[in-house]
Amino acid sequence: WSALVAxxxxxxGGSRGPAATASDGLEPSAEPRRGVQxxxxxxxxxxxxxxxxxxxxxxxxxxxxxxxxxxxxxxxAIDRSQVFIMETDLAAASDAGAQGPxxxxxxxxxxxxxxxxxVGVERARVLAGEGLDVAYGAxxxxxxxxxxxxxxxxxxxxxxxxxxxxxxxxxxQQLALGRKYxxxxxxxxxxxxxxxxxxxxxxxxxxxxxxxxxxxxxMALAPEDIAxxxxxxxxxxxxxxxxxxxxxxxxxxxxxxxxxxxxGHLAGKRGLLNLLSERGFAVQRVTPESP
Numbered sequence: 001w002s003a004l005v006a007x008x009x010x011x012x013g014g015s016r017g018p019a020a021t022a023s024d025g026l027e028p029s030a031e032p033r034r035g036v037q038x039x040x041x042x043x044x045x046x047x048x049x050x051x052x053x054x055x056x057x058x059x060x061x062x063x064x065x066x067x068x069x070x071x072x073x074x075x076x077a078i079d080r081s082q083v084f085i086m087e088t089d090l091a092a093a094s095d096a097g098a099q100g101p102x103x104x105x106x107x108x109x110x111x112x113x114x115x116x117x118x119v120g121v122e123r124a125r126v127l128a129g130e131g132l133d134v135a136y137g138a139x140x141x142x143x144x145x146x147x148x149x150x151x152x153x154x155x156x157x158x159x160x161x162x163x164x165x166x167x168x169x170x171x172x173q174q175l176a177l178g179r180k181y182x183x184x185x186x187x188x189x190x191x192x193x194x195x196x197x198x199x200x201x202x203x204x205x206x207x208x209x210x211x212x213x214x215x216x217x218x219m220a221l222a223p224e225d226i227a228x229x230x231x232x233x234x235x236x237x238x239x240x241x242x243x244x245x246x247x248x249x250x251x252x253x254x255x256x257x258x259x260x261x262x263x264g265h266l267a268g269k270r271g272l273l274n275l276l277s278e279r280g281f282a283v284q285r286v287t288p289e290s291p
Contacts, residue, residue, distance in 0.1 A: 040211050041071040042263050045285040046252060046276055046289050053256040056081065056286070057272065059213065059263030060151050064144035064205040069155035073286050075157075081258035083251060084158035085152055088171040103135045104128035114191045118142045133178040136187050143190075143198065144205065154260050163258070166251065168244045181232060208263065217267035238270045245275040252281065 042059035056077035078084070107115065115135070116124045119142045127135050147153070159165065189197045200219060207215035226233045244261070251257055266273050277283045 016270060027126075040268070040285065040287045041074050042208070042211055042213055042216075043071070043074055043077060044266075044273060045077075045286055046281045048253055049261060049280050051280050052253050054080075055252050055257040055259065057259045057261070057266065057276075058154075059216075059266045060154070060215050060260050061205065061208045062149050062151065063140050064146065064202065065150060065208055066146045067150045067157065068147075076159055077286070078161060078258050080156075080256060081163060082255045083166060083257040084155065084163040085166045085168065085248070085251065085259040086155055086259055088167050088169050088174045088259050089267065090149065090152050090155070090171070092171045101184070102129050103132060106132060106187075111188060111191055114193070115139070118191070131179065132183050132187055133175070135189065136178075136182045137200045139187065140201075144201065146256070151260055153156055158258065166247075168261070169240065177236060181236065213267055216263050217271075220264040221268050230276075237264060241265055241270060241272055241275060245272060245279065248272070248276070249279050249281070252276075 044057045045054055046057055047054045058077070067147060103115075112124070115127075119127070120140055123138065123142075127138055130138075153166065189195050204216065204219055207219065221233070221237070244265075248257075248259065260273065265271060268274065273283050
């Protein structure tokens with residue numbers, strides 16, 4: 001389950017819990033936290049090899065790092081784009097009602113006490129009538145807080161800049177995945193302060209701050225984990241990548257785009273970067289020295 005938590009943090013578009021209220025301005029902070037993406041952002045420039053507009057692909061993380069901490073290169077890439085593409089419509093997903101078991105019926109007293117220690121008594125009471133996937137997102141937010149998810153911040157910033165918005169999948173598909181794979185067992189692992197999950201999430205956040213895509217691949221897409229649960233990884237990563245790249249290749253030939261997806265979708269032979277390269281796109285990472 002610890003590898004599954006890494007997949008949650010890098011493969012799905014953020015928690016479904018109620019978002020914090022956004023400020024009107026979503027610009028990068030004047031002085032980002034030291035060490036954030038010191039090897040450069042997880043940002044790639046992509047362009048059809050036979051000619052066409054230059055676009056950008058950003059790997060995001062859905063916990064622990066705010067969009068305001070990202071490199072200025074990310075915001076410059078958004079400014080050069082006309083279309084903003086993300087995994088799904090997170091605003092619509094946040095309005096979905098609970099389905100399946102609700103938290104109050106699922107947790108034993110010891111687990112409930114641990115939840116209250118993490119999110120507070122009042123917040124736990126609010127969560128009591130929510131689904132397990134919402135509770136999972138709320139616990140992640142309590143452990144690794146941000147103002148709101150990086151993807152949602154980027155989306156709202158793109159809207160303020162007048163970019164057209166497009167989505168790679170219907171929000172109902174993403175909710176179905178969350179409900180299937182992030183239920184009671186996953187929540188219990190996350191609530192356990194002595195389990196391995198929290199340590200691995202901290203490593204994942206650290207790798208993201210370093211801009212270390214190889215380390216993210218090793219954690220989120222470990223071969224032994226894929227071999228142990230091939231259907232899980234097929235549904236969370238590989239099948240989605242294949243569907244998405246068909247849309248992306250069409251859109252990238254039309255207008256300059258900025259694509260923001262979980263970093264786990266970019267890595268490896270079955271990741272979006274390699275799939276784009278196989279389909280005739282030049283793919284180049286934006287480095288700290290890039291103009």
